[in-house]
Amino acid sequence: MSSTTPQPAVGRSVPRREGADKVAGRTRYTDDIAVQGAWYGKTVRSTLPKGRVRSIALDPAFDWGRVVVVTADDIPGENVVHLIRDDQPVLAPNEGEIRHREEPILLLAAPDRALLDDAAHHIRIEYETAEPVYTLDQATEVFSTIEIRKGEVPEDVEDVEAVVERTFQVGLQEQLYIEPQGAIAIPEPDGAIKVIGSLQCPYYVHRALKRALNLTDEQAIVVQAETGGGFGGKEEYPSIVAIHAALLARKAGRPVRLIYDRHEDLAATTKRHPGVIRHRTGVKKDGTLLFQDIEIVLDGGAYCTLTPVVFSRAAIHAAGAYSCPNVRIQARAAATNTPPNGAFRGFGAPQSLFAAELMVEHVAERLGMSSVDLRRKWMLRVGDTTATGQKLTESVGSELVLDAALKAASTVQPSNRPTVRRGRGLSLVFHGSGFTGSGEKKLQGTIALEALPDGTFRILTASTEIGQGTKTIFCQLAADALGVGLDQVVLAPQDTSLVPDSGPTVASRTAMIVGRLVQDAATALKQRLKREAPPLRVEKAYIQPDSVHWDETTYRGDAYPVYAWACTIVDVDVDTTTGEVHVTDLVTAVDCGKALHPVMAEGQIEGGSLQAVGWATIEEIKVKDGGYQNDRLATYLIPTALDAPRIRTILVENPYSRGPFGAKGIGELPMDGPAPAIIAAIHDATGVWLDEIPATPEKVLAALNGTRETGNGKQS
Amino acid sequence: MHDVTYLRPTDLKDAVRLYRSTPECRPLAGGTDLMVMLHAGTFRPAPRAVLDVWSIPELKGVRRTQGMLEIGAAESYTGMIRSRDAHEHAPALVAAARTIGAAQIQNRGTLGGNLANASPAGDTLPVLLAYDAVVVTDRRAIPIDQFFTGYRRTALQPDELIVAVRIPLGRHVAFRKVGTRAAQAISKVVMAVSRSPARVAIGSVAEVPLRAARAEAALARNDAAGAVGAVADDIRPINDVRSTAAYRRAVTQNVLRELLHAPPRP
Amino acid sequence: MTVRFTLNGVPVSIESSGSRRLLDVLREDLGKTGTKEGCGEGECGACSVLIDGEVVDSCLVAVGQVEGRNVLTVEGLAAPNGELSRLQQAFIEHGAAQCGICTPGMLLAAHVLLQRATQPTGDQVREALAGNLCRCTGYTKIIEAVLSCTT
Incomplete structure (x- = not known):
């Protein structure tokens, strides 16, 4: 170590670790990796939404000599995609149940793609059909339920000065990482199988592989290739791709590449849970909040996947960033015969916060108050308790972000186009950083830090880089805690045979939870280096502080270690000729605790904000006969550079004592605020309230014409 | 698509000869539709050969000829956007070209392709209808209002190649596309309107790009409000993945009102 | 052939x-x-x-x-000796590449624009990049990076 103190790295926007490779086109994503002798794999899926496989027949006239076929009978382990519940099969077995129309039934591999496609046309699957369920109204199977109670919500509200009731609906959304799902499986000596893939959570895939292929810890090797975006879409789904590729590779006795094209990715992989959220809010005429009664129903699709955790986060955030003495939140997630829904940035919170924020608007309107004033009156501050009874003790940025956003937003100028109406909307949201409740305690995410003989340091973690900056930020944290230069710290590859299980790269936990482990390991290593010489290795596992209490059965206690806060102001142009909504400007102030890397923090916020703008406006998935109609990029539209608003980000630093250098997780937070702000802005522009997103031109125009029926009565 | 034969003629004469003598052959220009369908295996019936017309000199360029503006069938939208003649004599076509895809598609998309593909959502097609364009082929000139014969069907013979499109000069055409997104969008309603002569041409509202006869009759009487009312009976919109019949109907009327500067509804 | x-x-x-x-x-x-x-x-x-x-x-x-x-x-895009172009450098400095999968295409679309227009406006940059989807950045940092390369 040099004697001079290097320039601190934390808080500086240093160049992204892998940036030069990315701009030079040198970075290898999964499909860029050439593997000698690899065959191409393909998934043959169901064509009906509910029923049973009666028979699978291979055309005897076809030459199957150079094709590998894998059915459920070829699974050496359990026919289960390991996750929360054991309900999802790897492949639907003969006589097995089909629960959605993209259900994988068999797998094919061949030396070239033409033969592969040809083989797929020579398979005949007979089914027994059953009556599918597509809507929450019809759904009878419930994945799980939650009830959160605080105080007492009155049944008899006659004496309450004002009660506002409203129902909201949110739609499906595709993560739309630009790199589709894919994995390459390579058989190794001693029965091991290595899977290289586009993924967020190497150890999720590791566990899933072990179970389905009956492998030991050492026999399952999972390596993350550079990953072209995830947003939750590569949290649990890659387990399926990896198992499928591995089954093919095992049977073929050679490497197999299983790379989805965009159509398959859109049609078959998980989406954001759609749902219906009902609110009944009681207030005094002066705006005093008396009670919030909330019901959430989310559509989980055909299998459980991560639904119980998604809707747990939805329920915990459902009351919004507000302090209310009496709260009841009842939530349930139901099964339908559509492809399973799963993880997506925000993880249920965007859905419930959308409703919570619009309720503030509706109550304010009823009382004739400014909704900003109402937010100030209601907002959670230090010392207040949340719906789960969590007392907030530090780093509560509600007022800071509200003031910062209001200060930064310029005044709205009217549009100079006669058919365009302009309006502004605001939202205030919070988002729990890290896993819910005792999640981090159970998980005990672990990292290691090594001091190497050459004077450099190596971080070993399973936390992945998916564009958000993990590789850079971890090195910054370690360098500063060690007091060494940034160039002396490297990150080991995300390979389960090398790195410990740091937990999944999800839930706004990587920088805050795992990052703190990196900082702590570096601090400990620095101490040891005073007495010992390299090579040295320090491991750190997460330890839940004694002050954190969570009761999973009653849903009471400290739901999250801390919350990040955001206030978002959007300006929209509503074209009354077409009903098109253009979000022109978006200002968002975010309490991130501490900006470890300001440019990357802004990048996360800007990207998340635009993803939320898309969800709120143009990203629509229509379901027909249990399948998605918008299954190509020509029909599933996300915002282009011309559609994106001018985005201004204000980073508010409000340190959290247990975060690394004070930082809090903000990966998901920007997904929460824009949607309700946009709906409020549309109302400001046109006087029309929408209760449903996406606010497509079809819905907006119908609302403007007064021809749209909603659960809240005809809109006018 | 590995077994699709690729043919590259040297000039128009060679192209015509090859096209007439090669069975199950499709012309390939910028590939913005055909390459997608070939790769996905969705082109039915699957062609056995493609005839690359992209680089044929006679099919390129934008020029004035015989009192018309002539645009080569394989000229790109970018070529039209950069053409001074196109700006001067067919500004609505330039406006339409600028709404197609984004730079990558404008650099490859062609009028020949838009016409041959005959999608009801083809963005230039209402413009060509409103201009009373003429489709010039290797053997004849087809008035544009006789070109579209059914859903993705045209008046072209199986071995007939589009060579150019000719647009009469001196007509004022207004254009608007409605497509949800500011770029890379397929139209939900696309319209081109001329006051004199009265032309109301609309895409994405029927199985073909159509001329709205009732609306045009009203417009010929200088009854703009009447045209806005009548156009609803001219169109046959459907519900599909992109939009709804009700939306297309309402927006068709709204856009026509806007393009005609007709008074707002009472 | x-x-x-x-x-x-x-x-x-x-x-x-x-x-x-x-x-x-x-x-x-x-x-x-x-x-x-x-x-x-x-x-x-x-x-x-x-x-x-x-x-x-x-x-x-x-x-x-x-x-x-x-x-x-x-x-x-880089010089034959591997030196990154000004635009590539700007992408790194401005945080225009996150997951990086759209970056190659984005760079090429931006490269063309900068060859054609030395002083493009923000709107021109948006138009030039409208055929390149990005899901990470919200385009903000990409537009900033391109604008930083104007002469």
Whole structure:
């Protein structure tokens, strides 16, 4: 170590670790990796939404000599995609149940793609059909339920000065990482199988592989290739791709590449849970909040996947960033015969916060108050308790972000186009950083830090880089805690045979939870280096502080270690000729605790904000006969550079004592605020309230014409 | 698509000869539709050969000829956007070209392709209808209002190649596309309107790009409000993945009102 | 058939069916994996390359169509000695590349714009990049990076 103190790295926007490779086109994503002798794999899926496989027949006239076929009978382990519940099969077995129309039934591999496609046309699957369920109204199977109670919500509200009731609906959304799902499986000596893939959570895939292929810890090797975006879409789904590729590779006795094209990715992989959220809010005429009664129903699709955790986060955030003495939140997630829904940035919170924020608007309107004033009156501050009874003790940025956003937003100028109406909307949201409740305690995410003989340091973690900056930020944290230069710290590859299980790269936990482990390991290593010489290795596992209490059965206690806060102001142009909504400007102030890397923090916020703008406006998935109609990029539209608003980000630093250098997780937070702000802005522009997103031109125009029926009565 | 034969003629004469003598052959220009369908295996019936017309000199360029503006069938939208003649004599076509895809598609998309593909959502097609364009082929000139014969069907013979499109000069055409997104969008309603002569041409509202006869009759009487009312009976919109019949109907009327500067509804 | 063209300034000659996608030939035959496939239908722009200085989606180009032409991929943007271009540097400095999968196409679309217009406006940058989808950045930092390269 040099004697001079290097320039601190934390808080500086240093160049992204892998940036030069990315701009030079040198970075290898999964499909860029050439593997000698690899065959191409393909998934043959169901064509009906509910029923049973009666028979699978291979055309005897076809030459199957150079094709590998894998059915459920070829699974050496359990026919289960390991996750929360054991309900999802790897492949639907003969006589097995089909629960959605993209259900994988068999797998094919061949030396070239033409033969592969040809083989797929020579398979005949007979089914027994059953009556599918597509809507929450019809759904009878419930994945799980939650009830959160605080105080007492009155049944008899006659004496309450004002009660506002409203129902909201949110739609499906595709993560739309630009790199589709894919994995390459390579058989190794001693029965091991290595899977290289586009993924967020190497150890999720590791566990899933072990179970389905009956492998030991050492026999399952999972390596993350550079990953072209995830947003939750590569949290649990890659387990399926990896198992499928591995089954093919095992049977073929050679490497197999299983790379989805965009159509398959859109049609078959998980989406954001759609749902219906009902609110009944009681207030005094002066705006005093008396009670919030909330019901959430989310559509989980055909299998459980991560639904119980998604809707747990939805329920915990459902009351919004507000302090209310009496709260009841009842939530349930139901099964339908559509492809399973799963993880997506925000993880249920965007859905419930959308409703919570619009309720503030509706109550304010009823009382004739400014909704900003109402937010100030209601907002959670230090010392207040949340719906789960969590007392907030530090780093509560509600007022800071509200003031910062209001200060930064310029005044709205009217549009100079006669058919365009302009309006502004605001939202205030919070988002729990890290896993819910005792999640981090159970998980005990672990990292290691090594001091190497050459004077450099190596971080070993399973936390992945998916564009958000993990590789850079971890090195910054370690360098500063060690007091060494940034160039002396490297990150080991995300390979389960090398790195410990740091937990999944999800839930706004990587920088805050795992990052703190990196900082702590570096601090400990620095101490040891005073007495010992390299090579040295320090491991750190997460330890839940004694002050954190969570009761999973009653849903009471400290739901999250801390919350990040955001206030978002959007300006929209509503074209009354077409009903098109253009979000022109978006200002968002975010309490991130501490900006470890300001440019990357802004990048996360800007990207998340635009993803939320898309969800709120143009990203629509229509379901027909249990399948998605918008299954190509020509029909599933996300915002282009011309559609994106001018985005201004204000980073508010409000340190959290247990975060690394004070930082809090903000990966998901920007997904929460824009949607309700946009709906409020549309109302400001046109006087029309929408209760449903996406606010497509079809819905907006119908609302403007007064021809749209909603659960809240005809809109006018 | 590995077994699709690729043919590259040297000039128009060679192209015509090859096209007439090669069975199950499709012309390939910028590939913005055909390459997608070939790769996905969705082109039915699957062609056995493609005839690359992209680089044929006679099919390129934008020029004035015989009192018309002539645009080569394989000229790109970018070529039209950069053409001074196109700006001067067919500004609505330039406006339409600028709404197609984004730079990558404008650099490859062609009028020949838009016409041959005959999608009801083809963005230039209402413009060509409103201009009373003429489709010039290797053997004849087809008035544009006789070109579209059914859903993705045209008046072209199986071995007939589009060579150019000719647009009469001196007509004022207004254009608007409605497509949800500011770029890379397929139209939900696309319209081109001329006051004199009265032309109301609309895409994405029927199985073909159509001329709205009732609306045009009203417009010929200088009854703009009447045209806005009548156009609803001219169109046959459907519900599909992109939009709804009700939306297309309402927006068709709204856009026509806007393009005609007709008074707002009472 | 034999197709001869110039790739990143170097003459190449390949044996291929002329109807194969340029994208596949670049990635599989020529090892230029910097060009990505995001959709295969000309919607996302991840496979953007330049042909004779114009940006195109290489998934929509039959390789026979590049006979005798100049093709530039992301690998050809840096100087022959590996020094990154000003635009590539700007992408790093401004945080314009996050997951990086759209970056090669985005760089090529921006490169064309900067060749054509030395002082583009923000709106011109947005228009030039509208054929390249990005899901990470909200485009803000990409637009900033391109604008920082104006002379």
